[in-house]
Amino acid sequence: MDLDDTQCYRAVRAHDSRFDGRFFVGVRTTRIYCRPVCTARTPLKHNCRFFPSAAAAEVQGFRPCLRCRPELAPGYAVVDANQRLARSAANLIEDGRLQDANLAELARTLDVTDRHLRRVFQQEFGVSPVEYAQTQRLLLAKRLLTDTDLTVLDVAMASGFASLRRFNDLFRTRYRMTPGELRRTTPSREPTGRLTFDLAFRPPYDWEAMLAFLGRRAIAGVEQIDGRRYRRTMRVAGAGGKEATGWIEVAPSPRRSALRIHASASLAGAVPTVLARAKCLFDLACHPDQVAAALGPLGEAHPGLRLAGSVDGFEIAVRAILGQQVTVAAATTIAGRFARAFGTAIVTPFAGLDHVFPRAGEIAVLEPGDIAKHGVIAARARAIIALAKAIDSGALRLDPAAPVEATLAALEALPGIGPWTAHYIAMRALAWPDAFPHPDVAVIKAIGEKPRAALAASEQWRPWRAYAVLHLWKSLEKKP
Known part of the structure; x- marks a missing residue:
């Protein structure tokens, strides 16, 4: 954002959460920098300096506030x-x-x-x-x-x-x-065998809708919902490329506007990656006000809907292929069989959460028949293997930093992957806010137009069409 001093100071005085993470304020007299939502006494305007990032403040000699803790600020989602x-x-x-x-x-x-x-x-x-x-x-x-301890x-x-x-x-x-x-200066902590972090977001956040979305698609053995908590296994690369496996559990934090992440101690060597994946999975960098302004009346019923991302792009892509032309429930069942057949067994404190989703390299060496015998149509088994080979070879990346247009083209060049599947993968694995899986039967039904007209109608929601898709899907839940 362009840092206009008057606008920034107005946000600081109002403790406006919409600007949390979009800029930081340094106080010349104390040489401390804060988030706009800091509850400390508001400094005088002439004592304030405004910075686009925490790093910019620190380079100028400011140190982070111990009260508002700048390291907890939500991220910055952009489409330019x-x-x-x-x-x-x-x-x-x-x-x-x-x-x-x-x-x-x-x-x-x-x-x-x-x-x-x-x-x-x-x-x-x-x-x-x-x-x-x-x-x-x-x-x-x-x-x-x-x-942590x-x-x-x-x-x-x-x-x-x-x-x-x-x-x-x-x-x-x-x-x-x-x-x-x-x-x-911090309270002493008893060893718990787990790591705990709060990850902030800009309200509103519809946690119940996020749980419902993830719950309907939860892969048995890899993910589970327990009450208002989401759990899953993870395999991530830590320092030096060393692989770490473990689990996370996520629920609303007792603190305002944050999710509390519990992670197994086995993931301690890969904390940066674990937190980055969690932020992506739960869309914590979203600016709800920007999305609402673009969607207009479509977004009014559920202003806190977030775009579920991923912790593993390969997992999301496999799930998307398995979901072609079948119900969400059927795809979820098949994905659970796939994970148990080819994933890695691990031990967690949670019954039923006992597998890590397979790596692309483990699937790339299979034959289509190896996958088909677990209830997967042969054409989709071939598509999954082609996808796995592309990822394992480095020809394809599925993460939020991947170039969108090139990745969409690479996906659609693979056998068995068309525009709908490619855009769904971009929507979640690439966290692309303008993805529009077309032609999606539910979206077309919700818009009430023929496919071509529905695609034309989606132009009004750019560059947040992925959020429009979520709202269109949500609107059908109320209808018989």
Whole structure:
């Protein structure tokens, strides 16, 4: 956003949650920076400086507020091309990609030059990608010191620092206190065998609708709903590319406007990736006010609907293929058989949550008959194997940083994947807010037009057509 001082200060005085995470305010007299929603005494306007990112504030010598905790601010969802590129790079950085790679490799992942990436990133966040990454590591360490019982050494390693000495020196220089001094300001914690984090969002958030959406599509053994809690297994890459498996449990936080994430201790070495995947899965970077403005009357009945993302693009793509021309319930049943047949068994504290979804590489070596015998039509089995080979070879990426148009084209070039499947995958695995799976029977029914007219009608909801799809699906639930 363009940082207009008057608008920003008005948001700070009102503690306006719509601007949480969109900018940060630094106070010249205290050299502390805060979120717009901070409950501390509002500083005088002439003492305020406004920054597009936490990293920009820290580079100018401000340290994070211990009350509002800038590391808890929700992310920034964008659809403009350059903004999306910068946000994609930021997502990869938050996912820990710069721990094991350099900027040139990150730029290649995004299919741009490192010079262009630096320019776009600087314009969006006010700092270089490397400076942004350093701040993200420090803020993650601050969160782990505050919210977990991990040792300082484990915190340093989990945050991506190569040595404890480097971590201590940088923490002291940037925050004017040592990690041990920060920990002494927080309540002591009993070891629990799990990690706990609060992830903020901008209200409203329709948690019941999100649970209903995920619950209808929950893959047996991999996901489950228990009351108002969502649970799933995860397999993620941690520092140094080391794989970690475990589970997460998610429910509304007792704190205002946040989801509380419990994660197994086995995922401690991959915390950046776990949190990044959770943010994507639950669409925590959404700006409901922007979506509502674009959807108009369509969005009025359910203003808090969010776009369910993914923690594993391959899993979502397989699920989409299995869902072709069958009911949601039938696809869910088949997906459960697929996960149990080819996934990896793990132990969790939750009965029935006992498998991790298979890797693309494990499916790429199969024959269509291996999959078909579990109730999958032969054509779809071939499509799944072709998809797995494309992902395993690196020819196809399915994550929010992947280029949308190129990925859609690559998906539709695979056997058995048409526009509907490709856009559904983009909607969830790529977190693309303008995806429009067409022709979707339910969408066409809800709009009340023929397919071509329904597609034309969708133009009014750009660039948030994926959210329009959610509202159209939701509208049919009320009808017999």
